[in-house]
Amino acid sequence: MTDPTTGVPSPTAAGAGAAGAPAADEGHLVLRDLVKTYPGRHGAAVRGVSLSVPRGAMLAVLGPSGCGKSTTLRMIAGLVAPSAGSVLVDGKDVTGTPAHHRDMGVVFQSYALFPHMDVAGNVAFGLEMRKVPRPERERRVTEALELVRLDHLARRRVSQLSGGQQQRVALARALVVRPTVLLLDEPLSNLDAQLRTTMREEIRRIQQETGITTVFVTHDQHEALSMADRVAVLHEGRLEQLGTPQEIYERPASRFTAEFVGRANLLPATVVAAASAGEAAAAEVEVPGIGRITAQGASPAPGEPVTVLLRPHRVVLDAHDPDGGIARGTVLTAGYTGETVAYRVRVGGSGPELDVELPSGSHRPSAPGAEVGVSWQQGAARLVPAAPRSGGDAEAADGGGPAGDRDPRGGAA
């Protein structure tokens, strides 16, 4: 069994490995090397995804459009047959079990409510299939509708509900059967921003109240970071990284994750010397145009190229003392967004350009052309492994994936 995250030389990957392969058998829901190739398509939609979700946890599957999130979810639900790999629930292999025997609740992106039944009819459907006697059925339907705060609309036709209400009916319909696993496919993508925030909290509340192991697909990083216990970042059908929201954001294991989750400055650099090893690994690196800086994270041997990640909001600009910071910079553009002021700053005479985000009101805004001192806190600069998927490349060949596609990204800073 190959864990795609093994072999990545960073503490994050080590953490992911611990949650993935070795602990796999302890997870409530376990995916092992799931592969899906759709007939008549070049390349696989999912190229060997292995991960594990602990009992009662909420996992967000995060990735750009077309990366295979829905396909992965449908394989878990038994709605799409995997080309290879297996799905385990409670240690039992359910790969060959048809969907209607899997006992998983699914909330579809389009809700897929039955148009010929009313709200209560939709919610009762799963109970009828399970031959739950009528009095209990009615009681549980009422309970489920109370849970999603829709008990007053039980007799309403589903076509006469708002998007948010339909979404809650879909959630109640999936929850009422008390499934072993709850699967949500971008349940919030059709809602407006305000309703989305409300529903995020509501889904999280319900998930914690019921304690159902949940997998939740989204392409919205805020949703993933704010709702989930764990986040799996998917890219081109492969697992980029698996970790807690903090790990994903603060210690991305690849350039892709660093750029996809949050905003990022990615600076090419060269290792000078490893400053320390182990848990608090750090290295001294040479960044062209900035000079030598210290960056957190395990590093390859001196002389090797690396990438340094600097989050825009961790950078500080000092307009009074241009020479007092780590480097001297020139403001190129300044944009007021309300909560923050977004700057673009050129470091040194011909150095790299940095995105910088400062809270508005905390400083006197600098105009384009102003000279500023650029600095950041110890630990804000982080090394991103250069070859993030050395362990997964063998699988890439199997899946016929465009392994060469990833190379050009080296120069995109």
Place this chain on the structure above:
Amino acid sequence: MSAAAPGTETGSDTGSTTAPGAERPAPGRWTPGRTAAALLLPGLVALLLTYAMPLVWVARMAFNEPLPGGAIRQTLTLGTFADVLTDGHYWRVIWQTVELGALVTVFTLLLSYPLALFLARTTTRWRGLLIALAVTPLLISSVARTFGWMAILGNQGVVNKTLQSVGIIDTPLQLANNLTGVVIASTEIYMPFAILVMISGFGRLDPELERAAASLGAGRLAVLRRVVLPLTLPGVLTAGLLVFVLSLSGYVTPRLIGGGRVFVLATEIYDEAITALNWPVAAVLSMLLLVLFGLVIVVYTRLQRFVERRILGERGAAS
């Protein structure tokens, strides 16, 4: 680009059609409503000449009095109606017409439904070709197809010859020259219509709904019964209406395969008008056929409304 301009004009025209009703336009002015009327006129005239006028003429004929030798006395009498409705022979004809229609409709729907369901749901890129294949029988005249069925179902036909040579039967099965043969041939002849109507009526079908049902624990049969069937019922009903009506007025198949032993309204009307030269009786039978059509439409509308109510969710949790 040049095509877009007239298009947008028409769009704004139709948008303002409600306005002229409120404030009457000047008599000489050209309005969208008048354009519509002008466009409708040729069709209306054609319909009047080819449909309404003959119909009125037939209705009028039903009140004339037939005289021996094919002569007709122009009058206004209900005598022909009374003669027809008190004659057991005509009631048997009406009954057989309805019976044939019902049998053909049931068999056509049963055989067409699985095919239509498959064609509506399949994702293969051959779908278009398969649908075309399903309706290719329409390219051949139903007269030719009926003769084909005579060759298959007759005493010396393919079916009987095969069964006899295999030794399953000794005497030929009576598959032609009776109602059985007419039902078999009619079913095949109306199936393409039924399939086409069903496919276009299965719009509510959504594979995601079937997946949702499966994820809730519904096996294939339960999905079919609880999701697919209710959602396709309107399409099935419309197909049923079409087949029933076509069958009620069908002439060629009952005549040829019935072998003179299957009497339905269409063949009876022909015989009265052409052979017996009794035009008033033929006209009365035509009127009775029209009444049958009216009844069918009433029943269909009722059923349709009943199904729609269920489709739209009148059905509750505790069903």
